[in-house]
Amino acid sequence: MASCLTASFLAIINLLHFKRKPSKVYLVDFACYKPNDSCICSNETMLERAKLSGRLSEESMKFVTKIVDRSGLGPKTYVPEGLLSIPQNLSLFEARKETETVFFGAIDELFEKTRIDAKEIGILVVNCCVFCPVPSLCDMIVNRYKLRGNILSYNLSGMGCSAGVLAIDFAKRLLQSHPNSYALVLSTENGISNMYWGNNPSMLLINCLFRMGGSACLLSNRPSDRHHAKYQILHTLRTHLGYDDRSYNCVFQHDDEAQKIGVALSKDLMNVAGEALKAHITSLGPLVLPISEKLKFLATFVGKKVLGLKIELYIPDFKLAFEHFCIHTGGRAVLDKMQKSLKLEDRHIEPSRMTLYRFGNTSSSSVWYELAYCEAKGRIKKGDRIWQLAFGSGFKCNSAVWVALDNIYAASKKNPWMDEIHEFPVKVA
Ligand SMILES: *[C@@H]1O[C@H](CO)[C@@H](O)[C@H](O)[C@H]1NC(C)=O
Ligand SMILES: *[C@@H]1O[C@H](CO)[C@@H](O)[C@H](O)[C@H]1NC(C)=O
Ligand SMILES: *[C@@H]1O[C@H](CO)[C@@H](O)[C@H](O)[C@H]1NC(C)=O
Ligand SMILES: *[C@@H]1O[C@H](CO)[C@@H](O)[C@H](O)[C@H]1NC(C)=O
Ligand SMILES: CC(=O)N[C@H]1CO[C@H](CO)[C@@H](O)[C@@H]1O
Numbered sequence: 001m002a003s004c005l006t007a008s009f010l011a012i013i014n015l016l017h018f019k020r021k022p023s024k025v026y027l028v029d030f031a032c033y034k035p036n037d038s039c040i041c042s043n044e045t046m047l048e049r050a051k052l053s054g055r056l057s058e059e060s061m062k063f064v065t066k067i068v069d070r071s072g073l074g075p076k077t078y079v080p081e082g083l084l085s086i087p088q089n090l091s092l093f094e095a096r097k098e099t100e101t102v103f104f105g106a107i108d109e110l111f112e113k114t115r116i117d118a119k120e121i122g123i124l125v126v127n128c129c130v131f132c133p134v135p136s137l138c139d140m141i142v143n144r145y146k147l148r149g150n151i152l153s154y155n156l157s158g159m160g161c162s163a164g165v166l167a168i169d170f171a172k173r174l175l176q177s178h179p180n181s182y183a184l185v186l187s188t189e190n191g192i193s194n195m196y197w198g199n200n201p202s203m204l205l206i207n208c209l210f211r212m213g214g215s216a217c218l219l220s221n222r223p224s225d226r227h228h229a230k231y232q233i234l235h236t237l238r239t240h241l242g243y244d245d246r247s248y249n250c251v252f253q254h255d256d257e258a259q260k261i262g263v264a265l266s267k268d269l270m271n272v273a274g275e276a277l278k279a280h281i282t283s284l285g286p287l288v289l290p291i292s293e294k295l296k297f298l299a300t301f302v303g304k305k306v307l308g309l310k311i312e313l314y315i316p317d318f319k320l321a322f323e324h325f326c327i328h329t330g331g332r333a334v335l336d337k338m339q340k341s342l343k344l345e346d347r348h349i350e351p352s353r354m355t356l357y358r359f360g361n362t363s364s365s366s367v368w369y370e371l372a373y374c375e376a377k378g379r380i381k382k383g384d385r386i387w388q389l390a391f392g393s394g395f396k397c398n399s400a401v402w403v404a405l406d407n408i409y410a411a412s413k414k415n416p417w418m419d420e421i422h423e424f425p426v427k428v429a
Pocket of ligand 1: 037038
């Protein structure tokens with residue numbers, strides 16, 4: 001009871017003090033890696049390779065075929081070469097090559113766009129969930145680009161699909177205590193390390209949805225970058241539900257009966273994601289919503305939590321807070337759930353659905369392919385607010401909220417959608 005009162009008290013204080021001083025951290029630019037055409041993997045290729053591997057039982061093949069059919073993935077998503085070659089090559093060498101290809105590709109493009117001198121980068125944050133070789137992925141980048149010796153480098157591993165947004169939050173916090181710096185933030189997941197070659201259905205799901213991809217972002221707190229940066233961070237926010245066993249267990253890497261390692265998705269995933277979203281927007285709402293929506297929410301919050309009335313919490317209309325939504329492309333079911341929970345129209349969820357269709361679930365980097373989609377469509381106007389929302393193992397739900405500092409002209413710079421954006425949106429069966 002006391003904590004409820006404190007919470008509502010804080011919510012009211014928040015209402016009165018709703019102007020928080022914005023932290024001046026800019027996104028100078030970003031890049032998403034677009035793999036070579038030789039890495040394209042249609043559903044047929046994917047099924048054929050799975051069959052050739054000889055590792056899946058007939059029953060598993062049936063299961064995978066069914067999932068692939070309904071996944072929302074299109075015919076041109078990418079997988080690393082090691083998975084396509086016959087026989088497949090799942091060596092550490094190939095896994096490292098995959099991540100190098102993705103990161104070096106994204107960084108080269110980012111450096112070309114921003115014309116930054118690599119020696120100016122003071123902070124490096126890399127996130128990749130299941131692949132953590134020695135030397136680390138950070139070291140791989142430092143070595144390749146000859147970054148400076150006193151660089152603050154952090155490799156975040158095991159942190160799931162929401163870690164891309166989390167890495168931005170982390171870099172922001174570092175920038176706030178290191179004036180006049182640049183931070184390079186890299187997000188990816190490794191396909192070769194992530195594939196599961198056993199027959200446990202809950203672990204096979206990831207093979208069907210996960211695809212190759214990665215992003216590179218350049219953040220800056222230099223006042224002089226205000227004039228040519230694309231976006232400014234308005235808020236970053238993290239919600240961790242790991243204290244609850246059901247949430248903690250719902251995306252879990254373990255050995256199956258035959259000692260094969262894989263990441264299992266529990267049947268609870270959708271419910272857990274829904275709860276995480278609710279907890280998250282309860283904290284995010286006061287920061288971003290107009291006052292009318294805050295009041296409506298507060299009324300049901302006090303009714304439910306303080307007076308104990310049996311009412312549902314009001315889900316605020318986030319369309320009043322943001323012009324663009326970049327929601328992690330976990331899979332089709334997750335997107336359906338998010339669209340419904342947040343009462344979004346098709347056009348709001350379009351960047352997420354099209355990214356799932358074109359690139360698959362690229363884990364933590366997916367929110368950047370979505371922002372690139374909005375840019376390629378020429379939809380980003382000066383002052384527009386963008387919500388990147390990601391969730392994943394932990395269970396965590398994380399947000400980054402950006403404001404566009406200028407109109408973004410679609411065709412002016414390289415973008416993974418550039419050559420084909422006119423073909424989108426497509427209707428996904
Ligand atoms: C891209 O794929 C083509 C074949 O489709 C191949 O000839 C070429 O070498 C590949 N390029 C790279 C950079 O891997
Ligand atoms: C693969 O996708 C195509 C459409 O892109 C569809 O017609 C076909 O039935 C799918 N095949 C399998 C085995 O899922
Ligand atoms: C996998 O690729 C590496 C590097 O190209 C090679 O040395 C190794 O022999 C290959 N392994 C298999 C099983 O093909
Ligand atoms: C998306 O891919 C990541 C990385 O493989 C995986 O951990 C996550 O569970 C996937 N999401 C869904 C909903 O399958
Ligand atoms: C904090 C963290 O995830 N550190 C990892 C950095 O990379 C090395 C090697 O890749 C891992 O062993 C660490 O756990």
